[in-house]
Amino acid sequence: MGSEKDEAFYDEVYSKDYNVAMYDYVYLEVIELIKYYKIGSVLDVGCGLGRLAELIDQQIQYVNYFGFDFSKTAIEYATQKYSELCCVFYEGNVYDKKSYDYAHDAVIFVEVLEHVDDIKALNNVTSGKWVIASLPTFDSEGHVRTYPNIKCIIERFESVIDIMLLKKLDKNIFLLAGKKW
Numbered sequence: 001m002g003s004e005k006d007e008a009f010y011d012e013v014y015s016k017d018y019n020v021a022m023y024d025y026v027y028l029e030v031i032e033l034i035k036y037y038k039i040g041s042v043l044d045v046g047c048g049l050g051r052l053a054e055l056i057d058q059q060i061q062y063v064n065y066f067g068f069d070f071s072k073t074a075i076e077y078a079t080q081k082y083s084e085l086c087c088v089f090y091e092g093n094v095y096d097k098k099s100y101d102y103a104h105d106a107v108i109f110v111e112v113l114e115h116v117d118d119i120k121a122l123n124n125v126t127s128g129k130w131v132i133a134s135l136p137t138f139d140s141e142g143h144v145r146t147y148p149n150i151k152c153i154i155e156r157f158e159s160v161i162d163i164m165l166l167k168k169l170d171k172n173i174f175l176l177a178g179k180k181w
Contacts, residue, residue, distance in 0.1 A: 004116060005142045010071035020051045026110055026134045027052050029169060031059050033132055033177050034106065040064065043104040045094055046112035050078030053087045066102040068092030094121045106130035114143045122160050125180040131161050135174040147174055
């Protein structure tokens with residue numbers, strides 16, 4: 001496992017030829033949950049280059065989308081690329097409660113929690129809000145932890161989230177949905 005990386009690390013990652021479609025299969029599962037739970041507004045924490053906003057716009061236009069990332073490069077790209085979409089991108093920090101201020105029904109963490117102090121980040125989510133998160137089983141640069149199996153995930157999050165869904169998407173990623181206690 002590594003240590004948390006700073007904004008400069010992610011600015012460099014996003015300034016290269018980054019494959020924005022790499023996690024589309026995860027995003028499409030997230031979108032199905034948004035539809036199923038009839039979620040009207042989302043806050044995408046660690047939104048990166050804004051791919052989830054694009055897919056939401058294509059599949060369920062009624063959802064209000066807000067996304068933040070601490071990478072200035074990512075936010076500039078997303079704001080420019082998706083300027084025609086009805087969404088808001090802004091610089092924020094997973095640990096700053098003010099970053100969560102936009103009105104939302106759900107907080108999305110796709111490929112984020114493994115990079116940070118996950119419990120500290122989740123403590124910024126208001127009680128009763130939906131939480132949807134991808135949880136990888138594999139180690140990678142920037143990961144401070146992995147989530148190897150269902151038992152570990154339940155033990156880690158059951159005191160923070162009322163887990164309603166825990167699904168293995170493939171050999172590498174779990175998807176969790178529930179409401180913040």
